[in-house]
Amino acid sequence: MTTHTALIVDDEPDIRDLLEITLSRMGITTLTAPDITCAKKLLGEHKPQLCLTDMNLPDGNGIELVQWIQQNTPSTPVAVITAYGNMDTAIESLKAGAFDFVSKPVELPRLRELVNSALKLSEPAPESESGPDEPGLLLGQSSEIKRLRNQVRKLARSQAPVFISGESGSGKELVARMIHIQGPRRDKPFIAVNCGAIPSELMESEFFGHKKGSFTGAVDNKDGLFRSADGGTLFLDEVADLPLAMQVKLLRAIQEKAVRPVGDTKEVPVDIRVLSATHKDLPNLVQEGEFRQDLFYRINVIELAVPALRDRPDDINLLSGHILERIAREYECEPASLTREAIERLKGYEFPGNVRELENILERAFTLCDADLIGPEDLHLGNCPAPSGLAPAGSTAFSAEHEALAAPEGEIDLENYLETIERQAIEKALEATRWNKTAAAKRLGISFRALRYRLKKLGME
Numbered sequence: 001m002t003t004h005t006a007l008i009v010d011d012e013p014d015i016r017d018l019l020e021i022t023l024s025r026m027g028i029t030t031l032t033a034p035d036i037t038c039a040k041k042l043l044g045e046h047k048p049q050l051c052l053t054d055m056n057l058p059d060g061n062g063i064e065l066v067q068w069i070q071q072n073t074p075s076t077p078v079a080v081i082t083a084y085g086n087m088d089t090a091i092e093s094l095k096a097g098a099f100d101f102v103s104k105p106v107e108l109p110r111l112r113e114l115v116n117s118a119l120k121l122s123e124p125a126p127e128s129e130s131g132p133d134e135p136g137l138l139l140g141q142s143s144e145i146k147r148l149r150n151q152v153r154k155l156a157r158s159q160a161p162v163f164i165s166g167e168s169g170s171g172k173e174l175v176a177r178m179i180h181i182q183g184p185r186r187d188k189p190f191i192a193v194n195c196g197a198i199p200s201e202l203m204e205s206e207f208f209g210h211k212k213g214s215f216t217g218a219v220d221n222k223d224g225l226f227r228s229a230d231g232g233t234l235f236l237d238e239v240a241d242l243p244l245a246m247q248v249k250l251l252r253a254i255q256e257k258a259v260r261p262v263g264d265t266k267e268v269p270v271d272i273r274v275l276s277a278t279h280k281d282l283p284n285l286v287q288e289g290e291f292r293q294d295l296f297y298r299i300n301v302i303e304l305a306v307p308a309l310r311d312r313p314d315d316i317n318l319l320s321g322h323i324l325e326r327i328a329r330e331y332e333c334e335p336a337s338l339t340r341e342a343i344e345r346l347k348g349y350e351f352p353g354n355v356r357e358l359e360n361i362l363e364r365a366f367t368l369c370d371a372d373l374i375g376p377e378d379l380h381l382g383n384c385p386a387p388s389g390l391a392p393a394g395s396t397a398f399s400a401e402h403e404a405l406a407a408p409e410g411e412i413d414l415e416n417y418l419e420t421i422e423r424q425a426i427e428k429a430l431e432a433t434r435w436n437k438t439a440a441a442k443r444l445g446i447s448f449r450a451l452r453y454r455l456k457k458l459g460m461e
């Protein structure tokens, strides 16, 4: 069994003793230093697996030591002990590179959690992520994406809240997942929640859970997202869409590291790392009073910007290759490839919907191209690209055979309505051709692959 060593830096002998006893009981060898000078010496000599430092030391402050460690012994995770309620210092230390903080008076269960997280950081990362620039899920070879991967790897070691900014579909959720799976919480849940998709009246119960019978419809106890993510990471996507009333409650839960389920009188402690994202301009929403400054300050300890796809056109070829391979696996056929002209066309395209739009464009092109080669015309990159799954302008042969359909009166669900028409048209064509798919596709004026794609999408296989 490997023994771990921790360095405790505090000028008060009583606190040093308390921390030493707690850590020793966890099987950890301890070193102690009363000041920064002594701490630096011990760090250099012993390279401990954890450093725990007080803020006020006789020859400087804890943040200086955090900064020194980032420069000189960056493999040692350092946590600071802050005065109770001093959030500013805690945030400053996280920004300086501390992986976590604990406030005074030190609660022992919280200290143990922190120590366990720190020790996990010294365990080797899983094989696939151990290379110096192993792409993992975040593909790309442009300098922008390499820099992002590097930042992700560093931030994975910290417990600091990270705010991920970037355009829609640029990969914010993927970045959040990468931070989680490369960090010490990787064995615990990663829970992503789209804050804009929860009805406001259900929000509190969705986030914090509820007790059975606390309101009509609460037929059972419910944990809620915070408790489901306990020990792991909660990713608040589209955080700008949180109503103001909920922002207050969220801030409280994050600060107190505890939640009170609806209908309960007691608070339940939770240990989660909060990551958040939005494609909206959050600082601007703060200025306009639509997002609380205190919550913004709390979740935006470190900001990570995901570059737009148009700003890294050199990644388009690589990403396209991976996407086409994935699609081919899904449809169990050979992957298609792009002609040189198609790649150039993609490189010059704006991609307002970023990587997600590239996925949609390629999926559509794949189903519509006849050979396994996608040319620029198969991409259908007009000024306004059609969303995935909708037929392009050329595939109206079937409806041309028929009289124009009368649009229904009043409110309709357009998606469902179109799907019904599509299903009926395909069924008719299949019946007319005795379920010969090649003939049915011809009759519908679409490629064989496009028919297969639609059958799969509509669950008609």
Ligand SMILES: Nc1ncnc2c1ncn2[C@@H]1O[C@H](COP(=O)(O)OP(=O)(O)OP(=O)(O)O)[C@@H](O)[C@H]1O
Residues within 6 Å of the ligand: 137, 138, 139, 140, 145, 166, 167, 168, 169, 170, 171, 172, 173, 174, 175, 237, 279, 319, 355, 356, 359
């Ligand atoms: N660098 C990348 N390598 C591989 N796949 C990527 C990359 N970036 C994004 N993707 C893929 O693009 C799609 C959109 O990514 P993701 O959902 O993370 O974007 P987002 O910024 O969170 O979107 P939204 O703003 O809509 O929430 C996903 O399928 C994701 O796997």
